[in-house]
Every structure is written in structure tokens, then in C-alpha cells.
Amino acid sequence: MERAEAEQRIQTLRTELEEYNYRYHVLDDPTVSDAEYDRLMAELLRLEEVYPDLVTPDSPSVKVGGEPLPYFEKVEHRIPMLSLGNAFSFDDLQDFDERIRRLSGRESIDYVCELKIDGLAVSLRYEDGVMVRGATRGDGRTGENITQNLKTIRSLPLRLRELVTLEVRGEAFLPKKEFERINRVKEERGEALFANPRNAAAGSLRQLDPKLAAERTLDIFLYGIGEMEGVQNPLTHTASLDLLQKLGLKVNPERVTVKGIDDVMDFVNHWREHRMELGYEIDGIVIKVDDLALREQLGFTAKSPRWAIAYKFPAEEGVTVLRGIEVTV
Numbered sequence: 001m002e003r004a005e006a007e008q009r010i011q012t013l014r015t016e017l018e019e020y021n022y023r024y025h026v027l028d029d030p031t032v033s034d035a036e037y038d039r040l041m042a043e044l045l046r047l048e049e050v051y052p053d054l055v056t057p058d059s060p061s062v063k064v065g066g067e068p069l070p071y072f073e074k075v076e077h078r079i080p081m082l083s084l085g086n087a088f089s090f091d092d093l094q095d096f097d098e099r100i101r102r103l104s105g106r107e108s109i110d111y112v113c114e115l116k117i118d119g120l121a122v123s124l125r126y127e128d129g130v131m132v133r134g135a136t137r138g139d140g141r142t143g144e145n146i147t148q149n150l151k152t153i154r155s156l157p158l159r160l161r162e163l164v165t166l167e168v169r170g171e172a173f174l175p176k177k178e179f180e181r182i183n184r185v186k187e188e189r190g191e192a193l194f195a196n197p198r199n200a201a202a203g204s205l206r207q208l209d210p211k212l213a214a215e216r217t218l219d220i221f222l223y224g225i226g227e228m229e230g231v232q233n234p235l236t237h238t239a240s241l242d243l244l245q246k247l248g249l250k251v252n253p254e255r256v257t258v259k260g261i262d263d264v265m266d267f268v269n270h271w272r273e274h275r276m277e278l279g280y281e282i283d284g285i286v287i288k289v290d291d292l293a294l295r296e297q298l299g300f301t302a303k304s305p306r307w308a309i310a311y312k313f314p315a316e317e318g319v320t321v322l323r324g325i326e327v328t329v
């Protein structure tokens with residue numbers, strides 16, 4: 001593609017992706033499938049790779065999430081809440097592993113594989129063991145204060161089992177059965193249906209009436225520590241997850257720590273086949289470097305950590321419910 005043509009296409013893609021981001025992240029009401037969004041984003045990334053001088057700091061390729069809604073109190077994330085790089089094939093996973101081995105000089109890397117829960121990323125702050133605040137990811141630096149809504153999640157402890165001060169991150173979600181129940185009620189009332197469990201969870205948590213959130217049985221899995229005081233810092237991600245669980249926080253049991261990328265692929269293959277058996281939706285597998293010192297060394301790009309990647313399940317395997325209409329994509 002000629003430069004002038006590429007420049008024009010980049011502009012079109014940015015305008016479209018910005019609109020889709022706004023619908024998805026701010027309004028919780030998407031108008032295109034995730035697969036379509038991912039296809040357009042991949043095209044933008046390819047063009048920006050060919051013409052790096054056309055990359056701008058406000059391109060959707062380097063921006064996280066969406067602006068916080070104005071009617072929520074804002075919460076600054078002391079450690080940014082970023083997005084994840086995507087892998088769509090085993091070749092992409094091999095490239096990820098090769099890059100990490102090259103940067104670290106190690107022959108083999110230990111990885112933690114986790115389910116990629118399709119919900120809303122949240123951050124929780126506990127002070128001396130007591131939950132004091134909960135926030136959305138927002139644009140990664142500033143989120144929305146949704147403490148009262150998060151407190152309605154029954155599986156989220158208001159008090160930890162030890163007096164630690166920590167910021168913990170996770171994914172709030174709506175189990176499939178609960179999503180179906182809510183949409184049945186909405187249908188009976190003649191109200192617009194939620195497009196999918198992810199939007200239903202986000203819509204429930206990002207509204208001002210905690211009574212509404214309490215009527216919906218939301219759930220949460222915690223998957224990472226932002227910062228922590230009062231306990232010795234773990235050396236591996238595996239130890240962090242064990243610690244969260246020991247503190248009384250809910251960690252997804254379907255996780256493994258493996259040596260090398262081949263075992264990662266086995267885990268991915270297993271869940272590609274079995275994900276429909278879960279009581280909640282997942283849209284992929286998150287693969288994270290286990291050694292926290294190595295993570296520090298690898299660092300971050302503007303949008304995501306270099307030590308993790310999200311393998312997204314192929315779209316044709318899934319069924320997307322968009323605006324109440326079931327579409328096989």
C-alpha cells in the first residue's frame with residue numbers, strides 16, 4: 001500500500017476504533033463483535049509497524065480503555081492498570097516466548113497460564129486488612145470509584161484474613177446463569193437486553209445505585225497484586241496467587257505453572273475445547289512470566305506489560321450475542 005493510501009486508511013481505522021472503544025468501554029453497549037474490533041486493531045497495528053512515523057500518542061493502538069464516566073468520583077491508579085498484548089495463533093505465542101528468552105538470556109521460561117475472564121477489570125484497596133476502595137480500570141491511569149457496587153459482590157471479602165495493606169486487581173463478572181436470568185427479567189419488562197455477560201457486568205457495576213448491583217449476583221476472580229505492605233513480597237506470580245488465596249480472596253482454580261511454551265499450548269488447547277463447560281465466559285488464556293524479578297527487567301510498552309500476553313480464542317468457535325441477537329462469528 002502506498003504511503004498516502006496507508007495514511008488515509010490509518011485515519012479511517014482510528015476514527016472507527018475510537019467510536020467502538022467509546023461504545024464498549026464507556027457506554028458498555030458495543031455495536032460490533034470483539035472479533036471485528038480485533039481485526040481492525042490488527043490492521044491498524046500492521047500499518048503503524050510499516051509506517052512508524054505515523055504513530056501518534058493518541059492512537060487507539062497505544063491507548064488503554066476509555067475515559068471514566070463524569071458522574072463517578074475519580075480514582076488515580078498509582079500503578080497504571082494496563083491492557084494486554086494479543087496472540088491469535090501458536091506462532092504468535094512462539095514469537096512471544098522467543099522474545100522473552102532473547103531479552104532475558106534464559107533458555108526456558110516458567111509461565112503461569114490463567115483463564116481470561118470476560119468481565120470488567122477492577123482494582124481494590126485494602127488498608128490494614130479492611131476494604132476501603134474499589135475502582136474500574138478506566139483509561140488505565142484514572143478509574144471510577146465504584147466501591148459501593150463492588151461491596152455487593154458476596155464472594156469479595158470486606159476484611160482480609162491478615163492485617164495487610166494492598167492493592168489487588170481482578171476481573172468482576174456475571175456467571176452465565178445469572179446473565180440469562182437478568183435478560184429473562186428484562187425481556188418480561190420489555191426492556192433492552194444486555195448484549196453479553198461482559199456488558200451486563202460492566203453495566204451493573206458502572207451505575208449509581210448499589211441496590212441494582214446487589215440484585216445481580218456478580219462474582220470476581222483476583223489475579224494480581226498492584227502494591228503491598230506488611231507482608232514479605234513474593235518472588236513468583238504463583239506465590240502471589242497463593243498469597244491472595246490465603247488472604248481470603250477468590251483466585252481462579254483453573255491455573256497452571258509450566259516450564260516452557262509447549263506446555264502453555266497444551267493448556268490453551270485444553271480450554272479451547274472445554275471452555276463452554278465453565279459457568280462463566282472466557283475469551284482466551286492469559287500467559288504470564290512467573291519470575292517477578294524477570295518481569296521487572298522486561299518492563300512495559302505504553303499499553304501493556306512485555307511479560308504477559310492474551311491468547312484470544314478463534315472467533316469462529318464462539319457465539320456472540322450482540323444486542324440480544326445471537327450471531328455465530
Ligand code: NAD
Pocket residue numbers: 020021023024025030031032033034035037038064065082083084086114115116117118119120121122137170171223286310
Ligand atoms: P484485553 O481484553 O485484550 O486484555 C486485558 C484485560 O484482560 C485486563 O484488563 C483484564 O481485565 C482482563 N483479564 C481477564 N482475565 C485476566 C487474567 N487472568 N489476568 C490478567 N488480565 C485478565 O484488553 P482490553 O484493553 O481490556 O480490551 C480490548 C479488547 O476488548 C479487544 O481486544 C476486544 O476484544 C474488546 N473490545 C471490543 C470492542 C467492541 O466494540 N466489540 C471495543 C473495544 C474493545
